[in-house]
Structure formats: structure tokens, C-alpha cells
Amino acid sequence: MLRFIVRRLIQMAGVVVVLSLLLFLWFKALPGGTVSAMLGERATPERRRELEQALGLDQPLWVQYWNYIKRVATGNFGPSNGVLPGRDAFEVFLSRFPATIELATLAILIAVLIGIPLGYFAARRRDSWIDNLSVMGSLVGVAVPVFFLAFMLKHWFAVELNWLPVSGRQDPTMDATRVTGFFVLDGILTQEWDAAWDALKHLILPALALASIPFAVIFRITRASVLDVVEEDYVRTANAKGLTSRIIRGRHILRNALLPVVTTIGLQTGALLAGAVLTERVFSYTGIGQALAIAIEVKDYPVLQVLIMAAAAVYVVVNLLVDITYAIIDPRIRTR
Amino acid sequence: MTPSPDRRRFGDSKKDRIDALAQTAGSTAGGAQGGTVMTVADAGRVSGGEGQSLIASAWKRLRRNPVFLTGAAITFVFIVLAIIGPWIAPYDPVAQPLLSQVRRQTNPVPGPQPGFPLGGDDVGRDLLSRLLVGGRQTLIVGVLATLGGLFGGLTLGTLAGAIGGWVDSLVMRIVDVMLSIPGLILAVSIAAIAASPSQTTVIIAIAVVQIPIFARLLRGSMLAQRASDHVLAARALGVKPHAIVFRHMLPNSLGPVIVQATLVLATAIIEAAGLSFLGLGNPDDRQPEWGQMLGQAQNYVSDYPHLAIYPALCIIVVALGFTLMGESLREALDPKSRR
Numbered sequence: 016m017l018r019f020i021v022r023r024l025i026q027m028a029g030v031v032v033v034l035s036l037l038l039f040l041w042f043k044a045l046p047g048g049t050v051s052a053m054l055g056e057r058a059t060p061e062r063r064r065e066l067e068q069a070l071g072l073d074q075p076l077w078v079q080y081w082n083y084i085k086r087v088a089t090g091n092f093g094p095s096n097g098v099l100p101g102r103d104a105f106e107v108f109l110s111r112f113p114a115t116i117e118l119a120t121l122a123i124l125i126a127v128l129i130g131i132p133l134g135y136f137a138a139r140r141r142d143s144w145i146d147n148l149s150v151m152g153s154l155v156g157v158a159v160p161v162f163f164l165a166f167m168l169k170h171w172f173a174v175e176l177n178w179l180p181v182s183g184r185q186d187p188t189m190d191a192t193r194v195t196g197f198f199v200l201d202g203i204l205t206q207e208w209d210a211a212w213d214a215l216k217h218l219i220l221p222a223l224a225l226a227s228i229p230f231a232v233i234f235r236i237t238r239a240s241v242l243d244v245v246e247e248d249y250v251r252t253a254n255a256k257g258l259t260s261r262i263i264r265g266r267h268i269l270r271n272a273l274l275p276v277v278t279t280i281g282l283q284t285g286a287l288l289a290g291a292v293l294t295e296r297v298f299s300y301t302g303i304g305q306a307l308a309i310a311i312e313v314k315d316y317p318v319l320q321v322l323i324m325a326a327a328a329v330y331v332v333v334n335l336l337v338d339i340t341y342a343i344i345d346p347r348i349r350t351r
Numbered sequence: 352m353t354p355s356p357d358r359r360r361f362g363d364s365k366k367d368r369i370d371a372l373a374q375t376a377g378s379t380a381g382g383a384q385g386g387t388v389m390t391v392a393d394a395g396r397v398s399g400g401e402g403q404s405l406i407a408s409a410w411k412r413l414r415r416n417p418v419f420l421t422g423a424a425i426t427f428v429f430i431v432l433a434i435i436g437p438w439i440a441p442y443d444p445v446a447q448p449l450l451s452q453v454r455r456q457t458n459p460v461p462g463p464q465p466g467f468p469l470g471g472d473d474v475g476r477d478l479l480s481r482l483l484v485g486g487r488q489t490l491i492v493g494v495l496a497t498l499g500g501l502f503g504g505l506t507l508g509t510l511a512g513a514i515g516g517w518v519d520s521l522v523m524r525i526v527d528v529m530l531s532i533p534g535l536i537l538a539v540s541i542a543a544i545a546a547s548p549s550q551t552t553v554i555i556a557i558a559v560v561q562i563p564i565f566a567r568l569l570r571g572s573m574l575a576q577r578a579s580d581h582v583l584a585a586r587a588l589g590v591k592p593h594a595i596v597f598r599h600m601l602p603n604s605l606g607p608v609i610v611q612a613t614l615v616l617a618t619a620i621i622e623a624a625g626l627s628f629l630g631l632g633n634p635d636d637r638q639p640e641w642g643q644m645l646g647q648a649q650n651y652v653s654d655y656p657h658l659a660i661y662p663a664l665c666i667i668v669v670a671l672g673f674t675l676m677g678e679s680l681r682e683a684l685d686p687k688s689r690r
Binding site (some may be wrong): 029030032033037044069100154155157158159160161162163166167169170174281283284286288289290292293298308311312314316321326327330331 | 478513534621625629670671675678
């Protein structure tokens with residue numbers, strides 16, 4: 016097991032190194048280059064040369080790359096020049112990250128808690144109306160642009176019906192104590208129940224929009240996987256030797272059918288991060304997705320760089336954790 | 352299922368899915384090459400004793416599959432619309448017949464009225480005409496982005512799978528990294544390099560995102576075939592290596608590639624809308640495109656949701672059409688589902 020984890024960590028390091036190289040080259044390829052990005056188009060040649068020397072841009076490319084790695088490893092991506100001017104770009108990421116974790120967690124919870132049971136029931140009642148309807152629903156769920164769904168949810172439930180708040184993370188007039196940066200958790204920790212409830216209400220609509228694609232994918236994988244497993248010999252054997260249907264369902268069908276679903280959940284982190292960029296913008300929810308959307312608009316390249324790297328890092332780490340979980344619950348992976 | 356089971360790497364789960372599709376390449380080999388070659392598993396299932404190629408039997412099942420037929424019908428209507436749209440549109444998509452009704456403060460979006468069943472947009476252009484004309488650009492964006500990704504992936508995947516060795520390792524490391532960045536975020540980073548966004552940058556950004564998927568698919572099916580009998584036979588006959596790759600291996604990989612391309616068409620159109628929404632879309636709206644119309648509608652969406660709903664519905668229906676077609680094709684070509 017330990018060897019498995021170490022091997023995966025080494026592979027991950029390889030991915031991160033290549034990724035940093037690509038990001039370095041990407042930063043160099045930006046319109047006008049780093050200097051123009053920092054000084055603007057109308058800087059004088061002397062000023063440009065000064066800055067180039069200060070940044071070490073007159074040195075060979077591999078020296079620049081090495082310096083870049085040293086800076087990135089210490090979290091120094093340079094100051095933000097648009098999203099939160101003057102603040103360090105990495106700080107922007109840190110201050111925004113809890114909000115997105117909160118949102119993504121609720122979204123994946125919704126997707127899992129609806130997707131897996133529905134997938135199971137659809138498979139057990141194959142070709143019934145509930146099966147056909149939910150399969151159709153999952154196909155439509157993938158076809159709807161996430162931000163359009165977010166618009167519509169906001170329009171119906173926040174603007175027209177006025178059931179839920181329109182935007183933000185919490186009512187600004189609410190004087191909530193900050194502990195962790197996770198607003199719902201903060202409210203629970205400090206026992207400010209109204210603050211926790213308000214933060215949760217702000218989460219519901221964006222989380223629903225964000226959950227649409229992971230839900231559709233998890234539902235379909237669960238359904239296909241259950242359909243595969245019920246035809247296996249061991250399920251027939253279990254039936255033949257007279258096990259109760261509860262044991263067959265829990266121990267033989269669900270346990271085996273959920274293996275591929277576990278990896279799928281990890282993969283959905285990617286969809287969540289990409290979806291967060293769109294959803295958070297619609298709801299003015301101040302997470303990393305919204306920061307990324309603003310960074311694009313105002314061309315805040317240091318922040319953009321941090322966020323792209325962070326998105327990739329989160330995705331890689333989550334998938335590593337998922338693969339380890341998978342190796343724990345499915346011993347065949349380790350022995351192969 | 353995995354080609355090298357002892358060396359699982361990061362993100363293998365995503366790769367397994369692509370590789371599983373690649374495996375079906377081997378099974379279409381019979382259909383494309385010999386016509387009557389069957390795998391052992393198939394042999395027991397075909398009734399009547401007559402041999403039947405996978406493609407022929409897939410077509411037989413598809414013809415009666417309502418899911419496939421619905422998808423195909425939507426796609427057909429979409430393509431016809433893309434061709435004849437500009438002729439059936441009542442107005443020129445750039446003319447502003449309703450400009451006189453646009454009041455910046457009180458009424459920025461003219462409502463439906465005789466002659467303009469859907470009303471106008473924020474500069475007084477006829478919404479219906481723009482929707483009818485917009486199909487063409489949407490199709491162009493989707494098809495070009497898919498072709499771009501297909502071409503890049505085909506090149507990389509064929510190189511990796513056919514040459515192997517260090518070329519394979521190098522190509523696959525790059526592909527792994529590209530797969531490790533969430534699709535839309537990768538597209539955003541590529542689109543951000545361009546000095547000013549345009550239709551071309553949108554197409555390039557979306558195409559690049561699709562490259563790793565096609566590359567893995569192609570490589571997987573190349574590897575699966577390298578050990579197969581028909582390649583061995585060709586080699587024994589003295590067929591030149593490049594001819595084996597281009598005439599024997601590539602044609603056999605096309606089944607899963609077509610399936611994937613159909614599904615990618617849907618994502619490409621949706622991602623183009625996402626880029627527009629983030630301000631990285633084509634700002635030149637003289638030639639309307641649905642994703643662009645949807646992205647630009649965001650400023651008025653709270654008061655005039657119909658401005659977003661119409662282009663969004665068009666996108667949803669078309670994306671659904673491609674998805675239905677792709678999924679039923681995948682099922683039909685998968686030998687496991689031949690029950």
C-alpha cells in the first residue's frame with residue numbers, strides 16, 4: 016500500500032513539473048509579455064528595461080524558469096493588479112478558497128445523495144417510466160449550459176418567488192464572527208445559528224446549478240454499473256443460496272457497483288471547478304471562480320496564474336486521494 | 352482493460368474511460384476489414400449462423416433505436432437550418448428595424464409585436480432572424496473546434512501509439528498534464544493568450560481542450576491493435592510500417608473516434624457559450640452565434656430573460672441531439688451491449 020502511494024506521489028510530482036513549465040511558457044506568451052502586463056502598453060523603453068532587469072528577464076530562459084520555480088514554490092506569484100489591487104496574488108487565492116470549497120462540497124453532496132439512489136432505482140426498474148425519465152433528465156442535465164441554469168434558478172427562486180437570496184455569501188448586515196472562512200461552519204462553531212442558516216441559504220441556488228453536471232454523470236455511471244453487477248454470477252449465487260434481498264442488495268450489488276462511482280466523483284472535481292467559474296459569477300459568490308472570472312476581465316495575470324495552477328493542483332490532489340481510496344476498497348488495484 | 356495494468360498513473364480513472372472506448376476499436380476491426388470476422392464472444396450471440404459484422408449489426412439496431420433516431424433528426428434539422436437559415440430569416444441579422452423603440456433607460460429591449468414574434472435585442476435587431484441565422488456560426492464553431500481537436504489528437508495519438516518508446520512517454524506526459532486541468536479553465540487560459548478575442552481564438556481554445564481526449568483514444572486503440580492478428584498478418588506479408596498504420600490501424604480506430612467526436616460537438620458548442628459568458632467570446636456580433644447571443648444576454652437577463660432563453664433552448668436542443676446520437680452510437684458499437 017505504501018509503495019502504491021509513493022509511486023503515485025512521484026507520478027504526481029512529474030505532472031506538476033510539466034504543468035509548471037507549461038504555465039511558465041504560458042505567462043511568457045501573454046500579450047505583450049510580463050512587462051507590458053505589469054506596466055501597461057505605454058511605458059517608456061528605459062522603464063521597461065529597468066523592470067526587465069529587476070525581474071531577471073534579460074537572463075536565459077532556463078535561468079528564468081528556475082527563478083520562476085523558486086518563486087512559485089514559496090507561493091510568490093507577484094501582486095494582484097486588478098482583482099484585489101496591491102494584495103499578493105496568492106493571498107487572493109487563500110482568502111477566496113474556503114468559499115469555493117464550501118460551495119463545491121454542498122454541490123457534490125447534492126449530486127451524490129440524489130444521483131446514487133436514483134441511479135440504483137433506475138437500474139433495478141429498468142425501462143420503467145422512472146428509469147426513462149431520469150435517463151432523459153440526466154442527458155438534458157449535461158446539455159444545459161451551467162450558467163444558463165444558474166440564471167434561471169436565480170430568476171425563479173430568488174427574483175420572482177423571493178424564496179432565497181439573489182447573490183453573495185451572507186447578508187452583509189449580519190454581524191457574523193469569522194473563524195475559519197467557511198461561513199456555515201463559522202456559524203455553527205460560534206453558535207450563531209442565524210448566521211449559519213443565512214450562509215446556507217446563500218449556498219443553495221449556486222450549489223444546485225453547480226450540481227447539475229456531476230449529478231447527471233454520477234447517476235448514469237451508477238445506473239450502468241448496477242446493471243452490470245446484477246448480471247454477475249456472484250449475485251445469482253447469492254440469490255441461489257437464499258440470502259435475504261437486503262444482504263444481496265447491500266453487500267453484493269451496491270458494494271461492487273459503487274466502485275466505479277467513487278472514481279467518477281473524483282473526476283467531477285474538474286467539472287465543479289470549471290462550473291464554479293460560471294456559477295459564482297452569476298451569483299456574485301466571492302469564491303475562486305468569481306475571482307478567476309474577474310481576473311480574465313481585468314487581465315490580472317498573476318491572479319489568473321495562481322488560480323489556474325490551484326485548479327490543476329486541487330484536481331490532481333483530489334484524484335490522488337480518490338485513487339488511494341479506491342485502492343483501499345478494491346484490493347485488486349494494489350496487487351496488479 | 353488497461354494496457355499496462357502494473358503501472359497505474361495519476362488520473363487513471365478518466366483515462367480508463369477513454370481507454371475503454373478505445374478497446375472497442377479492436378472489435379470493429381472485423382467490420383471494417385474482413386466483413387465477416389467475429390470475436391469468440393460475438394459468435395454465440397449472432398442468430399441464424401450467418402456471420403454479421405459489428406457495423407452491420409450496429410446499424411440494424413440503430414435503425415430502430417428511438418434515441419438514435421431522435422438525435423439524428425435534431426442534428427438533421429440543425430444542419431438544414433445552418434444551410435438555409437439566412438434565406439428564411441425575415442430580416443437581415445445586422446439590420447436594426449426596431450432601433451426606434453430602444454430606450455436606454457425605460458425600455459432597452461423591444462418586446463414581441465406584429466412582424467417580430469420574438470421581439471428585438473438591445474440594439475433593435477430582430478431576435479428571430481438572429482436565431483435563424485445563428486445556427487450556421489454555431490455549427491461552424493462546433494465542427495471546426497472538433498476537427499481541430501481531432502486533428503491534433505489524431506497526430507499525437509498515432510505518433511505515440513505507432514512509434515512507442517520515448518515518443519510515447521513524452522506525448523503521454525503532455526497529454527496527462529492537459530487532462531489534469533479542468534476543460535473550461537484550460538480553454539480560458541488559451542483564450543487569454545490572444546491579444547483580442549475572436550471567433551478563431553474561441554475555436555482554437557476549445558479545440559486544444561479536446562486534443563488530449565482524442566490522443567488517448569487513438570493511442571489506446573493503436574496499442575490494442577499492435578498485438579492483433581490482422582496487424583501481424585500484414586506485417587508477415589511485408590506491408591510497410593507506415594502502410595500498416597495508415598491503411599490497417601487507423602481505419603479500425605475510426606469507430607470510437609466518431610463516437611467521441613459526436614459527443615465533443617455538443618461540449619464544444621456549450622463551451623463556446625461559456626467563453627462568451629466570461630467575455631472571451633467573439634465580440635464581433637455581425638454574424639450571430641447562439642453561444643455569443645447567450646453570453647451577451649447576461650446584462651439584460653434579470654429583466655428580459657427571454658433574451659437568454661431562446662438561444663439557450665437552441666443550444667440545449669442541439670447539444671442534446673448530438674449527445675443522444677453519440678451515446679446510442681457508443682452503445683451500438685460496444686460488443687458488450689449486443690444482447
